[in-house]
Amino acid sequence: MSEATLADAPLIDARGLHTYYGASHILHGVDFTIRRGESVGLMGRNGMGKSTLLKTMLGLVRARSGSVRVNGRDVTSAAPHRIARTGIAYVPEGRGIFPNLSVRENLLMAARAGTDGRRDWTLERVLKTFPRLAERMTHGGAELSGGEQQMLTIGRALLTNPDLLILDEATEGLAPLIAREIMRILGTVKASGIATVIVDKNFQAVNAITDRNVILVKGEVVYSGPADELRARPEVHLRYLGV
Amino acid sequence: MEFSTFLIQLLNGVQYGLLLFLVSSGLTLVFGIMGIINIAHGSFYMVGAYLAWSLTGAIGNFWLALPAGIVISVLIGMLLEWLVIRWLYHRDHLYQVLLTYGLILVVEELRSVLWGDDVRGVDIPKILSASIPLTENQSYPVYRLWISAVCLLVAGLMYWVIQKTRLGMMIRAGASNREMVQSLGINIQVVYRVVFAAGLTLAALAGMIAAPVSAVFPGMGNHVLIVCFVVVVIGGMGSVKGALIASLLIGLVDTFGKVVTLAIGGFKVLPELSSMTVYVLMAAILLWRPEGLFGKRL
Numbered sequence: 255m256s257e258a259t260l261a262d263a264p265l266i267d268a269r270g271l272h273t274y275y276g277a278s279h280i281l282h283g284v285d286f287t288i289r290r291g292e293s294v295g296l297m298g299r300n301g302m303g304k305s306t307l308l309k310t311m312l313g314l315v316r317a318r319s320g321s322v323r324v325n326g327r328d329v330t331s332a333a334p335h336r337i338a339r340t341g342i343a344y345v346p347e348g349r350g351i352f353p354n355l356s357v358r359e360n361l362l363m364a365a366r367a368g369t370d371g372r373r374d375w376t377l378e379r380v381l382k383t384f385p386r387l388a389e390r391m392t393h394g395g396a397e398l399s400g401g402e403q404q405m406l407t408i409g410r411a412l413l414t415n416p417d418l419l420i421l422d423e424a425t426e427g428l429a430p431l432i433a434r435e436i437m438r439i440l441g442t443v444k445a446s447g448i449a450t451v452i453v454d455k456n457f458q459a460v461n462a463i464t465d466r467n468v469i470l471v472k473g474e475v476v477y478s479g480p481a482d483e484l485r486a487r488p489e490v491h492l493r494y495l496g497v
Numbered sequence: 498m499e500f501s502t503f504l505i506q507l508l509n510g511v512q513y514g515l516l517l518f519l520v521s522s523g524l525t526l527v528f529g530i531m532g533i534i535n536i537a538h539g540s541f542y543m544v545g546a547y548l549a550w551s552l553t554g555a556i557g558n559f560w561l562a563l564p565a566g567i568v569i570s571v572l573i574g575m576l577l578e579w580l581v582i583r584w585l586y587h588r589d590h591l592y593q594v595l596l597t598y599g600l601i602l603v604v605e606e607l608r609s610v611l612w613g614d615d616v617r618g619v620d621i622p623k624i625l626s627a628s629i630p631l632t633e634n635q636s637y638p639v640y641r642l643w644i645s646a647v648c649l650l651v652a653g654l655m656y657w658v659i660q661k662t663r664l665g666m667m668i669r670a671g672a673s674n675r676e677m678v679q680s681l682g683i684n685i686q687v688v689y690r691v692v693f694a695a696g697l698t699l700a701a702l703a704g705m706i707a708a709p710v711s712a713v714f715p716g717m718g719n720h721v722l723i724v725c726f727v728v729v730v731i732g733g734m735g736s737v738k739g740a741l742i743a744s745l746l747i748g749l750v751d752t753f754g755k756v757v758t759l760a761i762g763g764f765k766v767l768p769e770l771s772s773m774t775v776y777v778l779m780a781a782i783l784l785w786r787p788e789g790l791f792g793k794r795l
Binding site: 312314333334335338339343344346350352353354355359360362363364366410411414 | 663666667669670672673674676677678679680681682683684685686
C-alpha cells in the first residue's frame with residue numbers, strides 16, 4: 255500500500271469482527287470505521303456488545319475472525335500497548351484509575367508525544383481543562399469523587415496526545431451537573447481535532463457532540479447514520495434504544 | 498548482659514535483618530507486582546554466593562566480582578522471566594509453586610555441574626578486614642557494618658526508583674491494573690521482566706555480600722527462603738515497607754533469642770528454644786493481623 259492511500263485510510267477500520275467470551279458469541283461480524291477527527295456515538299442497550307467491540311479493537315479481547323486496521327496497518331493480533339501507541343487512548347468503563355498512585359502520578363505515568371510528535375496536551379493544559387484536579391495533585395487516586403476520577407482518566411488519556419479517544423460510559427453514575435461538564439469537555443476535545451468514540455446512556459448528550467451514530471443489537475450493527483438523521487427519526491431510536 | 502555485648506548483638510541483629518530485607522524485598526516485589534510466588538527465590542541467594550566465590554577466584558578481586566555478578570544476575574533474571582515466569586501470569590498459585598519448585602531442582606543441579614558440591618569460602622576483602630575494638634577483648638568486624646550499609650543503600654535506591662521515577666509509577670500501576678497499563682501504551686511485559694530481574698538480583702546480591710561471612714554451600718538458599726517467607730508474611734504480602742520492618746524484627750528476635758536467657762517456671766525457654774522464636778513471632782502477629790503488618794486487609 256502506498257503512503258498516499260495510507261494517509262487516506264480510516265483511523266480505525268474494523269471488518270467482520272466475531273468475538274467470543276468462552277462459548278458465548280458476542281460480536282457477529284461487526285464492521286466499524288472511524289475517520290480522522292470524526293466523532294462516533296456507539297449506541298445500544300446493555301449487553302449488545304458495545305464494550306466488547308471497543309475491547310476487540312483495542313486488542314484487550316481477541317476476535318476469533320475479522321480484522322482491525324489502524325491507519326491502514328493491520329493490528330488484529332498486535333499487543334494492546336502497540337495498538338495504544340498507534341494513537342488510541344481508552345477511558346474504560348469503571349474508569350481504571352490507579353488507586354495506589356497520586357493524581358499527579360496517574361496523569362504523568364503514561365504522558366508522551368502524539369504519533370506525529372505533537373504535544374498539544376500538556377499537564378498545564380489538562381489542569382486548566384480540569385481545574386478540580388489541580389487542587390488534588392498529591393491525593394491518592396482512590397480519594398477522588400466519581401466525577402474527579404472520570405476527569406483524571408480523561409486527562410490521563412489526553413496526555414498521551416492521542417488521535418482517537420475511546421470513552422466507555424464516561425458519565426455513568428455521575429451527578430447530572432458533572433456529567434454535563436464532562437460532555438462539554440468532550441465537545442472541546444472533538445473540536446481540537448481528536449476523533450472520539452463515545453459510549454453513553456445519555457443518547458441526547460452524545461448526539462449533540464457526535465457526527466455519526468452506530469447502533470448495535472445483539473452483536474450486529476443495525477443502524478449507522480449521521481447524527482441529525484437519528485434526531486429526525488425517533489422510530490429508530492425507539493426501536494433499538496428504548497427501554 | 499554487658500553493654501558491649503548488647504551492642505554487638507544489636508549490630509548483628511540489624512545486619513542479619515537488613516540482609517534478610519535484601520532477599521525478601523525481591524520476593525515480596527515479585528509477588529506484589531506480578532502476583533508470582535517464586536519459591537526458587539532462595540536458590541538465587543545461593544547462586545549469588547557461588548558467583549561471588551567463582552568470580553572472585555577468576556578475576557582475583559572481590560570489588561570487580563561484585564559488579565560482574567550483578568550483571569550476570571540481571572541477565573539470568575531476564576532470561577528466566579522470558580523462558581519460564583511469563584507463562585505463569587495467568588495461572589493459579591499452585592502452578593507457580595510447582596514450576597518454581599522445579600526451578601530449585603534445576604538450579605541445584607546446574608550448581609553441582611558448574612561449581613561442584615564442596616563447601617567454599619570467600620575471603621573478606623582486605624580493605625574491610627579490620628575490626629573496631631569495643632572493649633579490651635571485644636570488637637566488631639568492619640565487613641559486617643559494610644553489609645548493613647550496602648543493604649541500607651539498596652533500600653534507599655529501591656525507594657527512590659519505586660516512589661520517584663516514571664518506571665516506579667509504571668511498576669506500581671501494573672500492580673493495581675495490568676490491562677489499563679497496557680491500554681496506556683506501556684509494554685507491561687518489559688516492566689515485569691525488569692521487576693523479576695531486579696528481584697532475582699536483590700537475592701543474588703545478598704548472597705554475594707554475605708559470602709565472605711558465611712560459608713558457600715549447596716542448598717544454602719533453602720533456610721533463607723523459609724525465613725524470607727516468614728518476613729513477607731509478617732510484613733504483608735507485597736509490601737516492601739512491611740518487609741523492611743519485619744526483616745529487622747526477625748533479625749533482632751532471632752539474634753537475641755540465641756543469647757538471652759529466659760526461664761519460665763524453672764524451664765529454660767531461651768536460648769534452648771531459640772530456633773522457634775521467629776515462628777512464634779509470626780504466629781503471634783498473624784493472630785493479631787492476619788494480613789501482616791502492612792498487607793492489604795483480608
